Amino acid sequence: MQPVRGPEQTLTFRPRILLADESMRPTRAEIDLDAVAHNLRILRALSAPARVLAVVKADAYGHGVVPVALRLEQEGVSGFGVALAEEGLELREAGVRAPILVLNGVYGDAHVDVLEAGLTPVVYDLAQVEAFERAAGERRVQVHLKIDTGMGRLGVPLRRLPSFLDAMARHPRCHVVGLMTHLSSADSDDDATSEQLERFAEARAQVLRAGHPVATVHVANTAATLRRPDARFDMVRPGGALFGVQPTPEDGLELRPALRLRTEVIALRDLEPGEFVGYDRTFVARRPTRIATVPLGYGDGLLRGLSGCGEMLVRGLRAPIAGRVSMDLTTLDVTDVPGCACGDEVVVVGSQRFEERHATIRAEEVAARAGTIGYDVLTSISRRVPRVHLGG
Ligand SMILES: Cc1ncc(COP(=O)(O)O)c(C=O)c1O
Incomplete structure (x- = not known):
């Protein structure tokens, strides 16, 4: 315990860890890492030969990201998806060595930190590409390009893709090694999913024609991983399923809540x-x-x-x-x-x-x-x- 001197008194400062100390109160969340590992195995068997990128944003959906990620890495997961650069940096600090994809892109001025930590950024606008080009120094920067095929939040809209790809050609340090989109309704609307997949196919053809060495194509969240084999491509990106949350109960898999x-x-x-x-x-x-x-x-x-x-x-x-x-x-x-x-x-x-x-x-x-x-x-x-x- 550290004594903290206030203006008039000496207070005793208790480290904040006590707040979350399981011996202090009977309320706690027990996380079964064996269940997470079991769910990964089910998802792998279902999706093979596609690899599994474990989405562990938001503190692994509330499950405590560091122990979860360390266990998944032990189980040989292909990589991790996080929403924020900070989440990726936290994993690196905890010793995670697997690839980490920053799904929502990098804003602010974390670009150098992201490259030094070996995180892989998703990009979807030119300002991000320019920032990585500046941060690269002599490095080659591998990025995944996100296409907006109908979610309407992030991603290069299809109609702007040709000009985006032209501009990319002027940024020789940035290499598009991955291509992705995100589905809006994989658990509820098959037609909408099919429409998004058609747009994605068109985007993919354009990116390949532009000569980008895209090695990894990925689209599927939990719902698409379970329900749409045509969305699995090279890699799937489930989050919820790893923790035993299923979009619809009829998916019939033996996923275990963690x-x-x-x-x-x-x-x-x-x-x-x-x-x-x-x-x-x-x-x-x-x-x-x-x-x-x-x-x-x-x-x-x-x-x-x-x-x-x-x-x-x-x-x-x-x-x-x-x-x-x-x-x-x-x-x-x-x-x-x-x-x-x-x-x-x-x-x-x-x-x-x-x-x-x-x-x-x-x-x-x-x-x-x-x-x-x-x-x-x-x-x-x-x-x-x-x-x-x-x-x-
Ligand atoms: C881009 C992206 N991919 C994959 C996922 C994982 O989704 P789910 O937890 O439904 O599998 C998310 C989560 O919302 C996401 O934002």
Whole structure:
């Protein structure tokens, strides 16, 4: 502990790691690295001969990027996709040596850092190409070119590709070694996907005609990896599937959810009919009701939209969230959970076994209740929640 001198007093500064110390509170996210490795194997077998680039942006979808990436590297993953240069630098600092693709491009002035760390940038406008040309020095810069085939966010629009390729010819240090696009609706609209793939084929032909040595073509996110063999090309880019999140349940693969968010009951009270629970008194007891309080709320990333409509597992049974989710605490109606006691484990996402009972709440189910998607549930889990990595 370091003493910190304030203007009038000496404070004792506790390193912030204690905030996320699993010994301090019963709320934690357990990440099963064996499940991640298992999911990688399934995706590899499905996609071969295409390689798998593991998308681990946003702290590996909330799973804690460094342990996840180190394990995937051990499993021989072909590379990693991150959204931001900073995310790539974090992986390099942690000792990851596999190729790292910066999917959303490099902005700001990180270009030299990106090259020195051996990250591979995605480019989609000339300003980026110029910046890398300046940062290159004597280096040869390998980039992946992103085409906008209908997502409408990032990428060179098809109609501007000829002039973009002409301009690229004036930047001899930058070499387009990869070509990519991103699909808007791979889990929901096959026609839209086909349309995007047609545009991509046209872009690919133009890029090859312009003489770029494109070695790696990649398009498929999780949904396309699972559902569209024609989108797999040389490499697939799944993120969600690695963590066991499936766009549609009928995909039928044995993907294993990798994250289990758990806490414990810290208080219990019995309400008479007519008594209320929580902010704004949105829950009123209609019968003699037992309420359990758990130390986790929207400050931990539990979606506030679950107020009054979510469920958690206690003793292998589903207990509804009673009233509002607040910042640090949530209340459950455990009237129908016989024997519920302080210290009982509560599972927010994941599976629970209790005696002969076994129950599961998947991230996708939580998401549906809150009107969002599974990725939102997982990436929302805040840094206040310790990640405990289990397995291999
Ligand atoms: C460019 C790109 N590729 C791949 C992915 C992975 O998507 P998913 O997690 O659905 O597999 C993402 C994530 O949104 C992305 O932005």
